[in-house]
Amino acid sequence: MNEKLIVASCLSHALDGALHEERILALLEQPKHAIHGDLAFPCFELAKTLRKSPAGIASELANTLQHKLVSHVEAVGPYVNFFLHRHIVSNTVLTHILDERNRYGNLAIGDGQHVPIDLSSPNIAKPFSMGHLRSTVIGNAIANIMAKCDYKPIKINYIGDWGTQFGKLIVAYKKWGSPEQIKQTPIKELLKLYVHFHKEAEKYPALEDEGRAWFKKLEDGNEEAHHLWGWFRSESLIEFNKIYDLLGISFDSTNGEAFYNDKMDEIVTLLEEAHLLIEDNGAQVVMLEEPLPPCLIKKSDGATLYATRDIAAALYRKRTYNFAQAIYVVGGEQRLHFQQLFAVLQKLGFDWAKNMIHVPFGMILKDGKKMSTRKGKVVLLEEVLTEAIHMATQNITEKNPALTKKEVVARQVGVGAVIFHDLKNDRMNNIEFSLEDMLKFEGETGPYVQYSYARACSILRKASHTPGQATIQLEDDLSWTIVKLLHHFPTIIQQAHDKLEPSIIAKYVVDLSQAFNTYYGNVHIMIEDEQLQSRLVLVEAVAIVLKEGLRLLGIAAPEEM
Missing domain, CATH: 1.10.730.10 (Isoleucyl-tRNA Synthetase; Domain 1)
Structure with missing residues (x-):
């Protein structure tokens, strides 16, 4: 039952085509105060067409409108106020809810089409902080909403398990790490090393070069680098899963950034074949239309970047899921990155890129400032959840x-x-x-x-x-x-x-x-x-x-x- 459609139809009939039914529907309002009825129709827009005052039009309409769903109609100034038959509407609505139960509100929009949703996506070797909460719970809720609307959401935890930060962490571990301490409290110790690295790098900038060099070794398959990376990753996933269990959230895929290591060469080849790659100071970039800056695909040392990986991930997901839409629940500070990502995909001729959506969100601030893992200024989500459960108890x-x-x-x-x-x-x-x-x-x-x-x-x-x-x-x-x-x-x-x-x-x-x-x-x-x-x-x-x-x-x- 849609009482707005019923009232709009009645008004359209009474007005004899003076205003299109769709426009009437758009103009119908829900009064702020119940004393003014359940629906109200303003007559201002009709004054010029009918050459009468809005109040006069309202008065005439109130005297002619009737429907079994409407108990009575009143004209109040330029408004026509509709009062619905409460027992009829209540009986219809409540009976429908009891018949449908948890299906009530289901919408047949998606036709069972796949919608991969990129959410949560914490970085390994770092604690799960409050900063990761928003992507996780917003993304999970959006997945539930999409399912309610007859889509098939695919929740993807795109773990941050690759990148220069792992080169930095390897350097920090080799210089200051203790295997015994990491085995006892892995995430806390790895975080200490990560924070310590950046403090030292402020005094000794050459450490940044060492970090980049070790990441390049990791990309090239160096055995020691790969062993340490694998250890950091497995310990992190154990910690993350404790949080997800508490939150009651599961995923359909945990393919992280590293999963796409063998899929990026194809992207570079596609960009080359499309004559989109341009050399800029030794790096490889794709030029984009203003106001977007060029999208960096390969650094001067040959290392790939987030954009390369995300293009590979998008193509993989399209091939795997043939999605109707692809949703990325990622903070608003990454807006430019996704604008560039979607633009590059469209330049490659992938029309489906138009159906990729970045869902941004604001930050959780501490004392008005963004939380920073690098500076050690984080609030751990597990500690917050534990305290919340304690207070509830x-x-x-x-x-x-x-x-x-x-x-x-x-x-x-x-x-x-x-x-x-x-x-x-x-x-x-x-x-x-x-x-x-x-x-x-x-x-x-x-x-x-x-x-x-x-x-x-x-x-x-x-x-x-x-x-x-x-x-x-x-x-x-x-x-x-x-x-x-x-x-x-x-x-x-x-x-x-x-x-x-x-x-x-x-x-x-x-x-x-x-x-x-x-x-x-x-x-x-x-x-x-x-x-x-x-x-x-x-x-x-x-x-x-x-x-x-x-x-x-x-x-x-x-x-x-």
């Missing part, structure tokens, strides 16, 4: 000490708090890191939404409510607010898909939770009367949509808290 112990599966719920709530704190923000906004704000369990937070879901489940348990259908007899303002929000869920999914913006869903589940808790605080839901089953159906529908909204964000929905 304390909260549960205090408020519900008899709760079964306390450890499981504490993990769901603590991790959910961290994920939701990120996703409730527009992805382009920078976020100031604050453990205190992140771990609040009241207000617009993940635990608040989870608790709202658990409250709905508790009501249904106490009522011994059996899922099913009932004739809905709800017409009060508080239930109507909830019904309208529930009816809006598929539109929310559409908007989140169109903008690749998980925060739209996060804000929606907060709004739905607030409306439900207001209802709970003002209505005696469990009272035995003729509307009991209607109220329980409303609660059940809220539970269904909250759980699905949380799932799309990558957050668990505990039934008890």
Whole structure:
């Protein structure tokens, strides 16, 4: 049921073609205050065509419009306000949700087409910091949204396991490293070495040359370099997987940068055959149209670069998945890189490059500044998650000490708090890191939404409510607010898909939770009367949509808290 389409059709018929139905649909508004109805149509645009005042047009339309879905129509100044039949709409919406359950909101957009999504992508031999959280949880939520819209997302963790930094790390290990200490605490020791290298390089710039030389050895297959690199990589993946297990996130591919080492020669050949490679100060570049600078493909020493590798990765993914779209969830500071990447692919004649999308996001700042692994200024994600779970455990112990599966719920709530704190923000906004704000369990937070879901489940348990259908007899303002929000869920999914913006869903589940808790605080839901089953159906529908909204964000929905 789309009441906007119905009202637009009625208006189009009444206006006898004076305004196209699509334009009427675009002009229809949802009034800010319920006293002004459920939909409003402004008549300003008709004044010139009909040569009447907007208020006069509104008055005439209000007297002629009628539909079984509309209880009454009012003219207020230049607006025509529509009031819907609440019991008809409520019955239709809630029955549909109970029929569809977790399928409610599914959209047939993607036709099962593949969409590889590049997300997370931490660098090996470095700790998983808060700086990596955004790509991980935004990318995972986008994958869930794409699946909801009938695409087949392919989550790719494009591990940063290649590059000059590994040459630097090898130098640092050979000069200052201890095998025993690295075996005990691998990531912490490797981070210390990495930070120490850059401190020393500020005093002795020649160290940078040594780092580049060792990376060249690694590219050339030097046995010692390759052995150390493999060791650093395996230790890192063990640490990363602990984080992913906590977050509840898995991947379809973990092919990192090194996977494309044997696939870059083809790219250089393709660029040469297309006469796109130009020598510039000994390096090989592709010239691009202004305002883009040239794209560097090979350095003067012959070493390949990120762009070369990403071109190879794009071609591999197209051949492997034949994707409809390819999405890169990578920070906004890499915008230029992706503009160059897509431009080079198009110069090579790959039309599918037009369907590649960079999804940027803002940074997590500490004291207003970007976190830097190089300078050792990082906040470790594992420590934040551990602290969040600890605080959730304390909260549960205090408020519900008899709760079964306390450890499981504490993990769901603590991790959910961290994920939701990120996703409730527009992805382009920078976020100031604050453990205190992140771990609040009241207000617009993940635990608040989870608790709202658990409250709905508790009501249904106490009522011994059996899922099913009932004739809905709800017409009060508080239930109507909830019904309208529930009816809006598929539109929310559409908007989140169109903008690749998980925060739209996060804000929606907060709004739905607030409306439900207001209802709970003002209505005696469990009272035995003729509307009991209607109220329980409303609660059940809220539970269904909250759980699905949380799932799309990558957050668990505990039934008890």
